[in-house]
Amino acid sequence: PIPPTGAVEIDPKEHIYAHPKYTDRLLDTNTLDVKTIYEVLLHGIQLGPDRPQFSFRHSSDQPFKSYTYKQVFEIIKEIGSGIVNTGLQPSSETLFGIYASASVNY
Numbered sequence: 001p002i003p004p005t006g007a008v009e010i011d012p013k014e015h016i017y018a019h020p021k022y023t024d025r026l027l028d029t030n031t032l033d034v035k036t037i038y039e040v041l042l043h044g045i046q047l048g049p050d051r052p053q054f055s056f057r058h059s060s061d062q063p064f065k066s067y068t069y070k071q072v073f074e075i076i077k078e079i080g081s082g083i084v085n086t087g088l089q090p091s092s093e094t095l096f097g098i099y100a101s102a103s104v105n106y
Contacts, residue, residue, distance in 0.1 A: 041076070044069040056104045067104075 007017035019027075034043045044053055052066035067075075088094055 041069060041073055045073060049073075054104075 006020075008020050008023050010016050010018050010023050032043060034040050041053075044051070047069075049070035050068050053069045053072045055064040055066040057064045083096060084090060088096060
């Protein structure tokens with residue numbers, strides 16, 4: 001038999017999909033030396049800056065659109081620059097939170 005190359009549906013009720021190698025376990029990220037969201041982004045940029053980081057669609061009858069790792073990194077830098085320009089000083093003592101619904105816009 002030909003091994004699957006795409007995502008495998010592991011829960012048909014909830015429509016949850018997984019990589020074929022990890023249908024019964026999680027990927028061990030310790031071997032990647034990636035521990036923070038920022039490191040995940042940098043790792044993705046190293047692997048392929050023009051690969052999609054995430055995809056979305058505004059409704060089920062529209063096609064998916066994607067943001068690449070490079071595009072997301074640029075957006076994050078712009079947001080960070082805007083936050084710093086409000087007068088907040090970057091430090092381990094400065095806390096900043098964003099409370100929003102799960103959306104491509106936030």
